[in-house]
Amino acid sequence: MARKKKKVPSINGSSTADISFIMLLFFLLTTSMGTDKGIARQLPPAVPPDQQDVSIDVNRRNMLRVLVNNQGEILANGELVSRDELKEKVKEFVLNENDREDLPERTVENFPMIGDQKVTKKHVVSLTNNVDTRYEDYLGVQNTLTKAYSELRDQKARATWGKPFEELEPAQQKVLIDLYPQNISEANPKEYGK
16 A cells, blocks of 8 residues: 655745844844933023133132043142042042132122031133043043042031932932032133132
8 A cells, every 4th residue: 555645734925034033123122221410410591603702710719620641640730649639639629628728719798508618619610631532531530529528528417417419318318419510620610819
């Protein structure tokens, strides 16, 4: 007897493209993509074309000049410092607890919830760099400056309310932000009083 060959049934592949598309769509929608983080800076509004350049006069004692050179070295008022030293120098500059003549002028202002405080409202930290400064070095210095202000606010929060800045109510945080405003200039202000 002759055997009949059985015909093997084939798989229907007409819906494979649809299934592939649905799987691709599923993975695209459920996968989280990494996002780049940057510095939280708000750019000033565009200058109208009819407006002229405005120069700002800053008293020399109210300005801390920070320069980042192309080797990643940091100069604060002409003195070579590390990032940690820069952070401490900025905190000392903003506070001026001993009313030193070479640090910013202090004035008494009244703040809600904490009353009269001596502050250096007119202080400016002027950050400049060389043309060929590495981006990482410049960002590292910007982060150091921001960290100095954050530490000042956190220290005052702990001293006043007994808890860190992040745990304060929004109104309390606003008071501390007003007490220690982050005055960082990335332009070269005109100096007087040399």
